[in-house]
Amino acid sequence: MARPGSAAETPEPADESYDLAEQVGFIMRQAAQRHVSIFNEIMGSDLTPTQWAVLARLYQDGGSSQNLLGRQTAMDAATIKGVVDRLLKRKLVQTKPDPEDGRRLIVELSPAGVDYTRELLPKAETVTKVTLAPLATNQRATLIALLKQLR
Amino acid sequence: MARPGSAAETPEPADESYDLAEQVGFIMRQAAQRHVSIFNEIMGSDLTPTQWAVLARLYQDGGSSQNLLGRQTAMDAATIKGVVDRLLKRKLVQTKPDPEDGRRLIVELSPAGVDYTRELLPKAETVTKVTLAPLATNQRATLIALLKQLR
């Protein structure tokens, strides 16, 4: 009924053109939430999307320094540290100092981490499939192409 | 070089088809991060995207119960509480019990909150504009339409 809430005595909305529900950021946040929900259903609640990103990246390309790993998985230095620490605690990952650079900490999959990651790969593919299920095949490529441009 | 890290003695990648960098979830997370970064640059670091979502929603449609507000802004009950608490502390929002339902807490903009929100509306529009800047006009509508289908 009342426009800006009963506490305000202001007429004219000033800016009728702004609708939260139509802003990319808001819609993208909702789409991301839905994706995470699908991820949790399929992958199980014992692994998060970020943790999976680290495992998948290490599986694909082998070990790397912690900071580089963070860049490759879209996490800053503070965030990647927490993720690596939790994977360390579960022994899915192991670390060692870089002999060529005293600042660096090399992170790599443990043997158990390799097995675990390989077992989850089919499920991870399913996550993407289910997330994109509402779209037609050609729309999926379009969406991904457009999202890549926003990075 | 080495595939699954030097700690593993496993040949054959088992699943060459999975590339983290090509999964919707991962790309969407990066796009969302970029958007938040743009948001912070333009809106200033004293307001978060979620806090803005609450202000914008209340400005558009007036007060509502806390849980309903959460649903409208894509936050669960636990999350919306924290957001409302922080907005309360800044006196941008005020609450009162719902006379018709003893369980409900009505949340609405304070007069200062109305002014603050109105002042920020142009900047919020800029955020969307800058976020979508890499896309052609017709691509923007396409992206939004596709994202909506994933919710």
Add this chain to the structure above:
DNA sequence: TGATCCTCGTTCGTATACGAACGATATCCC
């Protein structure tokens, strides 16, 4: 060599995000 600047990893503080459990209140329906 030594001063300067950069990178790396760590820590702290704050803010989402959400599952789970809880008590209080409403509603439904026999």
Add this chain to the structure above:
DNA sequence: GGGATATCGTTCGTATACGAACGAGGATCA
């Protein structure tokens, strides 16, 4: 009326996310 069920708000615990600051190590160049 009263019991089963559902909703609302709250709290706790855990996991991203990231800015800011810090010390240790590396690279550059005079």
